[in-house]
Amino acid sequence: MSEQWLFTIAFFAWLVGAAAFVLGLHLMNSPASARKGNQLSASGMAVAIFTTLAYYALRGEGLSIEAWVIIIVGLVIGGGLGLVMAKRVKMTAMPQLVSLFNAVGGGAAALIAIFDYMHVAGTEKETLSTAVFVVLGVVIGCITFTGSIVASGKLQGLISGAPIKVPGGQMTTVALGLITAVGTIILILSAYGAPLEGIGTGVKLGILLAITIAGCVFGITMVLPIGGADMPVVISLLNSFTGTAAAMSGFVLNNPVLIIAGALVGASGGILTKLMADAMNRSIMNIMVGGFGGGDAAAGAGAAAGGGGSVREVGVDDAAIQMAYAQKVIVVPGYGLAVAQAQHAVRELAEILEARGVEVSYAIHPVAGRMPGHMNVLLAEANVPYPQLKEMEEINPEFSRADVALVVGANDVTNPAARSNPASPIYGMPILDVDQAKSVVVIKRSMGRGYAGIDNELYTDPKTGMLFADAKAGLESLAAAVKAL
Amino acid sequence: MDTQLLNSLALFVLAILVGFEVISKVPATLHTPLMSGANSIHGIVIVGAIIIAAEASDPLGYVLAFVATVFGAANVVGGYVVTDRMLQMFKKKPVAAKADAPKEA
The missing domain is CATH 1.10.287 (Helix Hairpins)
Structure with a gap:
């Protein structure tokens, strides 16, 4: 043949x-x-x-x-x-694993581009387009490689989830950008011929090495200052980057399947990132520049406006009676539920309630969990049938018909300040309208704040009862109490 | 620019548009498996790793090709297995479960 x-x-x-x-x-x-x-x-x-x-x-x-x-x-x-x-991997640890796989994918794409350049530099195969795609593949691949490792470390708790200031801050970023830009221009011009034709292969490889290092350092400095709560958006963005890097290596190697698959992932990751950012009412730029948890002044303003009311505590038996005799209960699960591994406990409670004829559904905020749609996976793992999982737009009109909204380990996504208080840092973020329910039960360990670091007005609402307990223990005692009725 | 590069660019642009089109219809419920699934697809770099392994002829080339192959293989196998694990948990079964539940309780 x-x-x-x-x-x-x-x-x-x-x-x-x-x-x-x-x-x-x-x-x-x-x-x-x-x-x-x-x-x-x-x-x-x-x-x-x-x-x-x-x-x-x-x-x-x-x-x-x-x-x-x-x-x-x-x-x-x-x-x-x-x-x-x-x-x-446990389903709660899924985001960091996906991030790790993302890192190695980006790393492989960068290595492929480096290898190819080593072989074409100085030969007649070194064309303008090779130089462009090699540099793009190396830069994007390296950023994804180190960036995803940092993101994974943050999610795993190996690196502090709080935004970490990088020494030099913006200056570092600018310097790294300059190294990359200048290096890229030299490599492209030398491939093009005329002005830099005489440049040696060794020098070119040295420049590529500098670009590689700059990309790797930039990946770290890009993700470190971003707070843990924004990690889902970051992972999604890095996923898109890896796809793009794979497509670049496809151009370098002239391979159609690499180009198509890479472009598909680049596009899909981009859309997901945008959806996530929209769900938090923030621009992707705003998230990447960082500084959510750091806004002390804004947080103070939010707290001042929300403070003043007193918190009403509710006992397990009272809460159980409310739910057992309700027609409709909406469960609002948050990351606290996942951390406490309480997804099975919540499903058991829901089944006991359903056996009594109570209609139970779950309100899932798009950013509940540590990855877009993470909460759905966790509840699916606990055998919650997916038709009961309702997305935000679908469930919000139903809160006013709900007798009880049971909030488990969710905080910022239920905070009415996002609707009513323009001074609040989360103002404008679409939230679950939990406060529209006839009565609200919040299972929470303490009065601690959510990721945004602000007080939640929902907790001081007169119709809210706070059930101070670990999510899992609280749900189990609720289930036992409902059963005993 | 040569024809091959132009063809490749056309392929790239069309694939991006297809990506936008296919993904914008996926419900939020499936965003995590979708991201994980897309994550496995960029494991396609394994193809690139195999190509450079075939072309490598010096120790540094072998090392680069080997590391790229290990990375790509981990991305592909891990990505698909973990996505499958997630998706097999998405079950419907509520109708049957609802009908049976009251009797059990």
Whole structure:
């Protein structure tokens, strides 16, 4: 078979893989078909990998022994590590694992671009476009690599979730940007010919190394100052970056499946990031520049406006009676519920209530949890049927018909100050209209503040009863009390 | 610019538009699995890693190719397995469960 035919066949097979990714993502439109979609996407990946192996093995002299060893050992070690981590991870720790996989993906894209440049620098293959895509691949890949590791560390608690000031702050960022920009211009001009034609290959590689280091440092300085509460947006953005980096390596290697798959992920990650930012009523820029938890003045203003009312405590039995004789109960779960591993306890309580004829649904704020839609996964893990999980727009009109709203470990997303107090730092953020319910029960360990560091007016509302307990223990005692009625 | 690069750019732009179109319809309920699924798809860099492994011919090249392969493989396998684990938990079954529940209680 001629080389041309071989390439044509491989090209078609790569397109099949790319089509499987698109269809797979499309099937993720509905929970019923989502799993099939993911499996289709995985088969597309298998086709793409197998095609690549077969193409390079059959082409010319085929793959060298070293190449086979690298590929097989690499696949076994990498695949094994990924498999073990994916099987072991707890659903609450999902965001940091996804972030870690994101890091290695970005790292791989950067390495591919570096490798390619090492081979084309100084040869006639070094064209303007190679230089552009190599630099883009390296910069984006490196930012994602270190940025995702920092994000993962923050979510895991290895690095403080609070915004961390970087020494030099903006100056550091500007300096790193300058190194990258100047380096990029030199590499592009030297590839273009004329003004910098004489520049040596060694110098070019040195410049690429400088760009690599600048990208890696920038990833760290970009994510460190961002507060833990904004991590879902950051992960989503970095996910989009990795996709783009993969597409850049596709341009470098002239491979269609890399370009298509990378562009798909870049676009989807971008949309998700925008949706998340919208849900918090903030721009992506505003989040990336950071400084939510730091706004002391604004927080003080919010607290002053909200303070003054006294908190009413409610006992387990009282709360149980309210819910047991309610027609409609809306559960508002927040990250506190996930931290306390209380997703099973809340499902048990809901089942006991449903057995008594109470209508139970769950109000899910788009940013509940540590990743877009994280809360849905946690509740699904506890076997809560997904039709009971209601999105914000769907559930908000229903609060006024609810007899009891049970808030478990959610804080800022229920704060009416977002609607009423322009001085509050969360003013304008879409919230769950919990205060519209006839009565509110809040399970909370203490009067501590949420991530935004502001007081919640909901807690001083006369119709709110505070049940001070750990989320899991509180829900279990509620369930026992309802059962005993 | 040569034809190949122009074709690649066209592919890139169209794929971005397809990405926008496909994703904007996904409900918030599925955003985490979706992100995780997209995360596995960028594991496609494994293809790039295999290509550079095939082209490598010196120790530094071998090291770069090997690390890229390990990274890419972890991304692909881990990403798909974890997404599948999440999605298999999304079950409907409320109708049957509701009908049975009162009898059990």
